[in-house]
Amino acid sequence: MKWILLAVAIVVAIVAIVAIVGAMLPKKHVSFRKARFRQPPAVIWDVISGPPNWRPDVRSFEELPDRDGHKVWVEVDKHGQKITFERVEESPPVSMVTRIADPKLPFGGSWTHRISAVDGGSELVITEAGEVYNPIFRFVSRFVIGHSASIEKYLTALGNKLGEAITVEE
DSSP states (O other): OOHHHHHHHHHHHHHHHHHHHHHHOEEEEEEEEEEEEESSSHHHHHHHHSSSSSSSTEEEEEEEETTTTTEEEEEEEESSSSEEEEEEEEETEEEEEEOOOOTSEEHHHHHHHEEETTTTTEEEEEEEEEESHHHHHHIIIIIIHHHHHHHHHHHHHHHHHTTOOOOOOO
């Protein structure tokens, strides 16, 4: 019985420390990553502005009616979580801004995509302006997952879609 109480006390202490550290972290963060592709900007644009069915972390998606002139869609990830997104700005084939359009989630944010023509191809820079509201999730996002993990997965998936081995850079 003593060992069980000790184990419970340790777990409670760890959760408390994670929550305290998470509460001390800022709710907002900004991170960015970039990658180069052999494809011209128009090809990169066509893929990233179209359906997200090329991303392995998206199990399904559904386009919704436009909202205030913005394209809106729902993505269901491999864990079954639904997230509504909205494209709030676009300037083909050089820039696009998307954001999470669901205020009920424990996180939010936007992604700015900038495509530049570079010697024989393109460079795509993605900047995430994220927010994590729950202190425990904030700790996990910062120290376990990493704020730039979703950008890195996205760029790697884009490289795979285009048949290119890419290097993700800061």
